Amino acid sequence: MNQFFNLSRFGRLLRKHTAEHFLTYALGAAVLTGGILAVLGFLAYIQGGLSHGQQGILFTLLLLAAGSFFTSLVLAQFGSGSRAALALTLPASHFEKYLMAWLFSLPVFLGVFVAAFYFADWAVLSLSREPDTLLNIWTAKDTAGTLAFFLVLHGLALWGSIFFARQQFMKTAFGVAILVVVVAVANFQLVKALLGKAVQSVFPFGTVSLQNDAPLTLPASQEQWLGLLPFALAVLLWLAAYARLTEKQL
Numbered sequence: 001m002n003q004f005f006n007l008s009r010f011g012r013l014l015r016k017h018t019a020e021h022f023l024t025y026a027l028g029a030a031v032l033t034g035g036i037l038a039v040l041g042f043l044a045y046i047q048g049g050l051s052h053g054q055q056g057i058l059f060t061l062l063l064l065a066a067g068s069f070f071t072s073l074v075l076a077q078f079g080s081g082s083r084a085a086l087a088l089t090l091p092a093s094h095f096e097k098y099l100m101a102w103l104f105s106l107p108v109f110l111g112v113f114v115a116a117f118y119f120a121d122w123a124v125l126s127l128s129r130e131p132d133t134l135l136n137i138w139t140a141k142d143t144a145g146t147l148a149f150f151l152v153l154h155g156l157a158l159w160g161s162i163f164f165a166r167q168q169f170m171k172t173a174f175g176v177a178i179l180v181v182v183v184a185v186a187n188f189q190l191v192k193a194l195l196g197k198a199v200q201s202v203f204p205f206g207t208v209s210l211q212n213d214a215p216l217t218l219p220a221s222q223e224q225w226l227g228l229l230p231f232a233l234a235v236l237l238w239l240a241a242y243a244r245l246t247e248k249q250l
Helices: 007-047 052-071 081-088 092-125 142-164 166-197 218-228 229-246
Strands: 199-202 208-210
Touching: 007 052, 007 092, 052 081, 052 142, 052 166, 081 208, 092 142, 092 166, 142 229, 166 199, 166 208
Parallel strands: none
Antiparallel strands: 199 208
16 A cells, blocks of 8 residues: 555545544534624625725635634644644654645635625625625736735644644744744835845835836846746645655654
């Protein structure tokens, strides 16, 4: 039997995990739907409805928040103590355990979240004083950017869930916040030193705004390649999380 991946063994692992956590996941999906319904309902009530732009912003923010929180917990069982010992002794390879966590935290979560958001959005818009049409995420222009950002956050949360032994979500969020501040400040100082001009604002891999001068941007042909950067970074973070999991031993 292949010690790296075996389909029948992986199937048994999936069935076992689903049977043990079905009620927890079902309750979590219900809470998620209720939370989305409460947020959308409150904003629609005070405004009289929700525009397409507002629906898109809420979809993005809620997806990133809920997805990061859930992903930060999927590998927490391997942190330490008796839970880690029980998880490590399961008759499955590290790759199969990691793949199960990846599947539940990415495609399964995305499917559940989209269904919950659309149900809540439909319910709120149906009761609004000025009903609007549902957001279509498949045609929204920012969907690709939202997905790319979500994949990076998913990779960070997945890595944090196995790297930290306790309070994975809080520690990962704090670490990411510190990293963003450091990178933003370092990038600003570097660009300012290179250009030798009064730089108003600059975002890593983004437009450079200058005082009394036209902004600096990459040519369109080169800017398209930057769209692949978040996906490459997400893959590297997934690999880092798997490598960290393989280090866990009894």
